[in-house]
Amino acid sequence: MVIPVAVIAQTSEKEVLHFKNYTIEDGLSDNRIRDITQDQQGYIWVATRSGVSLFDGYSFEIFRNDPDDKNSLSDNNVNAVFADLDNTVWIATVSGLNRYDRGSNTFTHFFHKAHDEKSILSNDIKEIYQSKNGSLWFSSAQGISRYNKDSQTFEHFIPSPTENIKITNDFLNFPIAESEDGKIWFVTYRDGLHNLNPETGELTSMRHDPKDPQSLPSNNIFNLFIDRDQVLWVAYDRRINLDQSLPNLDVPIGSNSGLWKKDLKSGTITHYSYHPEKGHPLWEQVSDIKQTEDGKIWFTILDMYFADSFRFYDHRNDQFLTYTYKANDPNSHAWNYCTSIFEDQFNNLWLGTSRGLSRADRKRAKMGGFSPNPSDANAFENLFYGIEEIGENIFLVSRESQSPIIWNRITDEWKVVPNISPTSRSAIYDGKRSVWNLSIQNELELIDVTFLKKESFIPDKTRVENVALFDFVRFSDDALYLTSNRNFLRFDIPKRQFEEVSLISPFGSIETFVPDLLTVEKPGTIWLSGSNALLDSITGERGILLAQYVVGSGEIFFPEINDAYVSALATGTANHLFIDSNGELWISKTNGLVRFDPDSRNFTVYNQKNGLRYINVLGVIEDEYGMIWLSTEYGISRLNPKTDKVRNFGKTDGLRPSRLNPNSFLNCNNGELLFGGVGGLSFFHPKDLLEQEKPPLIHIVKFLAGKTRIELSTTNEVMLPVDIPWASNAIDIEYVSVNFRYAEETNYAYRLEGYQEDWVNNGSRRFVQFSNLAPGTYTFHVKAINIDGISSLQPSTFSFRILPPWWRTWWAVTLYALIFLAALVANLVGLYFIWAGIPFGSKD
Missing domain, CATH: 1.20.5 (Single alpha-helices involved in coiled-coils or other helix-helix interfaces)
Known part of the structure; x- marks a missing residue:
């Protein structure tokens, strides 16, 4: 067996897609996906081989055929699902067409009747399409039908009337498209391509003519699509045996592999032959073609043997770029056998496969990642600590239990540097070819990374076993400063000597000041901190003691320890010090982040109350836009120092490390930020982490009051106030903001007009209860607030009326x-x- 493989140098920039996959274990009705659509409330409808699944970002609701319920789905084997402009959902099965009734949560069935020419053309409807004028079209192997909404009947258009068409391939599509002149294009079984003038009913067919090289290349059409530039794309197959997989054939270079396009304006025809060097792959059964909002044209292929069965067209280079399923990549799509593609109103890209549903958030943070051992996220090779840039896109990454590695960002190649000792600290690059390193043996090392030569320096050879080096900085070309468990040190680089720096304690002889962290403030000063230090000699209060050391004079200054100081720094342990571009000092602690303004002496504390998801802050860095980025134990956060607004990022955004590590963060020379930990590192440019621009959707799902139960799950229809008996005045209301990006980060606020004046913040809870409401008319309002603080354009509302008890009715009075x-x-x-x-x- 010869398997043709296209090895393409994908020089064009390919969009990075990180997929989240859903299967039956997540509540999906079946892993075999057939079609995907979205209604106006944002719900995703998924057609499968075992019913239809409705997804709101939190959970799936399943619709299946129930033999005991005549109003249930007509069949579980679903071909297509479609939400029309009226927000009506249509479901095509192998045994009838279904229209979903939102109010009653039931289905209306449409079946083919042999003696009724106005019934649906076939029970096995394959495709549903709505034209620009609002007409609904349904396709089958024989032709297409147009639905008359008023009479609920169908008008048929059949190019070549043929009875008893038997289709052995259950996945054959009969797609429908529309050109800008209003003509409807469609396919019939092995009978070419047709276009219909819906105004006149005139049908024109395009079929293969062996004598005309400009004709349709084959009558076996798998798919068709008309893009925004009015280019007709046709996927076809010339094989007699369509059940045999193309990878099982010996396909020569240059053979027509099944993709043909025609510019409907100019008439120009392009034929894509199998030519891997040009980026033209094989085309077997093309299951879907879609164009996304950004103009990209996407293709899915039905074949598990194709490693590139999910691809898009790169119009700049006239080639096709592919996405390959990778079993060991948690961000890969579910499988190679791809059935459908759909972009929702939030710009999520949904991919149907035979092994589940995949979703890529195209508006998510554009994070890249690196792991030496990507198949095992928890491998020791992937346990990263300090990161230092030692050349353009060249990084030295420290590892606590192994020697560090040098990683080339461009080639994605890496190598172990055996001469450098394991450490959890970041190395310091001297700007030439050497780095300074604090080893786990508490030695200062100078390593030539080009020739891998090393020099080691011991702070105190007489007490080497009792000295622990904590932190160090490069103050100048001539000096390093270090903290240890015994003293504050200066290392003279030209002399290669340590010098002890004397520090005065604010409490004199009561307790000496031994700093453990430091950071350089230009010009000429160093900020120090000591944890569990004495703050008040009378009360014995302890905490984090800050000090400002002036290098030239040797003077040391301590901020005033007042109530504000104690409130900010008396608890927690300091992890990291950082001076931003405005000269403010940031103290990362085990229980939050503290911001100190040396000029005003003001402290600001950030924790959960300010929106931090995790409060063990390992360190901070500043980007070129003045934003402060926090590395916390289980995620990163961005803080706007002007507004104090916090935005959290984690696994959902593509962050690779499952846990971040101390000292594992870096602001690169090109403006990118790197964060490392368990599982490798992630990198991104801050400009690529965009805010959500679209306000969140919101609607009320259920209203419960005693025996009164109203399902509002997928409709925003205005309803008259519902009357509730006095005995049932305990009210339960459920609501949801359909959100696939950060569902767990969506918050809700509500107000019951007639009972409450102000909005009530309900956190992430999607329900509220009221009891013992007095008789009267009430209107419930609810709105959603997304992760970026954007609220719904308008709240969802529902009105109800609590009736008085019988002894307070008008007739009783x-x-x-x-x-x-x-x-x-x-x-x-x-x-x-x-x-x-x-x-x-x-x-x-």
């Missing part, structure tokens, strides 16, 4: 009034008899 009047009249009559001296019961 009327009865009370009549009884009162009757009693009053009787009392007045009695008084009259008494006043007149007329005995009761007298006839006078």
Whole structure:
């Protein structure tokens, strides 16, 4: 067996796609996907071989045929699903067409009837399409049908009437397209391509003519598509035996492999032959062709043997770039056998395969990643700590239990540097060809990374076993400064000597000041911090002690330790110090982040209350736009120092490390940021981490009150207030913002008009309960707030009326009034008899 493989040098920039996959284990009705669509409320509808799945970003709801329910789906084997402009969802199965009724949660069926020419053309509908004028079209092997909404009947257009067409390939498509002149293009079984003038009913067919090289290359059409430039794309196959897979054939270079396009404006025809060097791959059964919002044209192929069955057209280089399924890559799509492609209104790209549903967020953070051993995220080779740039796109990455590696970002090649000791600290590049390193043996090392020569320096040879080096910085070309468990050190680079630096303690002889972290503030000063240091000699309060050391004079200054200082720094342990471009000091702690302004002496504390997802802050860096980036234990966060707005990023955004490590962050010379940890490292440019621009959708799903249950799951229809009996005035309301990007980060706020004046923040909870509401009319309002703080354009609302108990109804009040009047009249009559001296019961 000869397997043709296209090895393409993909010089054109290919969009990085990170997929999240869904299977039956996530609630999907079946792993074999057939079609995908989205309704106006944002729900994703997935057609499978075992029913239809409805997805809101949180969970799947399944619709299947129930033999005991005549209003259920007509068959579980679904070919197509489509949401029309009226937000009606149509579902085509192998045994009938279905229209979903949102109000009743049932299906209306349309079946072919042999003696009714206005019934649907076939029970096995393959494709559903809506033209620009709103007409709905349904395709089958014989032809297409146009739906009349008013009469609920169908008009058929059949190019070559043929009875008893038997199709053995269940995945054959009969797609429909529309050109800008309003003509409808469609395919019939082994009968070429046809276009219909829907106004006149005139049919024109295009078929293969062996004598005309400009004719359609084959009558066996697998798929067709008309792009925005009015180019007709046709996927075809000339093989007699269509059941035999192309990779099982010996396909010569230059053979017509099945993709043909025609410019409908100019008439220009292009034939893509199998030519791997030109980026022209094989084309077997093309299951879907779609154009996304950015103009890219995507193709899916039905063949598990094709390593490139998901691809797009690169118009600049007239080639096709591919995405290959990778079993060991958690960001790969689910499988090679690709059935459908769909872009939703949030720019998510959904891919159907025979092994599940895949989603790529095309608006997500564009993060790249690197792991020496990508097949095992937890391998020791992937356990990264300090990162230092030692050349253009060349990085030295420290590892605590192994020697560091040098990674070439451009070639993605790496090698171990055996001469450098393992360490959890970042090395410091001298700008030439050497790096300084703190080893786990508590030695200072100078390594020539070109020739791998090393010099080692011991701070105190007399006490080497008792000295622990904590941190170090390169102050100048002549000096390094280091912290240790014993003292503050200066290393004279030209002399290759250590010098102890004397530091004055703010508490004199009560306790010496031994810093463990440091950072350089230009010009000429170094900020120091000591953890678990004495803050108050009277109370014994301890915490993080800050100090500013002036290198030239040797002076040291300590900020005033007042209530604000104690509140900010008396708890937690410092992990990292950083001076930003404005001269402010950032102290990363085990329980949050502290910002200190040396001029105003003001402290600002950031933790969960400010939006941080994780508060063990390992360190911070600043990007070229002035944003502060936090490396926390299980994710990264971006802080806008002008607004204090926090945005969190994690695995959903493509962050590769499952846990971030201390000292494993870097601002590169080209403006990119790197973060490392368990599983490798991630890199990105801050400009590529865009905010969500579209406001979140919101709608009410269910309303429950006693025996009153109203399903509102996929409709925003305006309803009159619903009457609720007094005995059922305990109300439950469920709502949802359909969101596939950061569903768990979506928050909700609600207000019950008639009961509450202000909005109530309900966090991420998607339900609310009210009890013992007084009789009256209420309107429930709810809105969603996404991860970037953007609220829904308008809230979703639902009105209801709590009826009064029977003793407070109008007729009860009327009865009370009549009884009162009757009693009053009787009392007045009695008084009259008494006043007149007329005995009761007298006839006078």
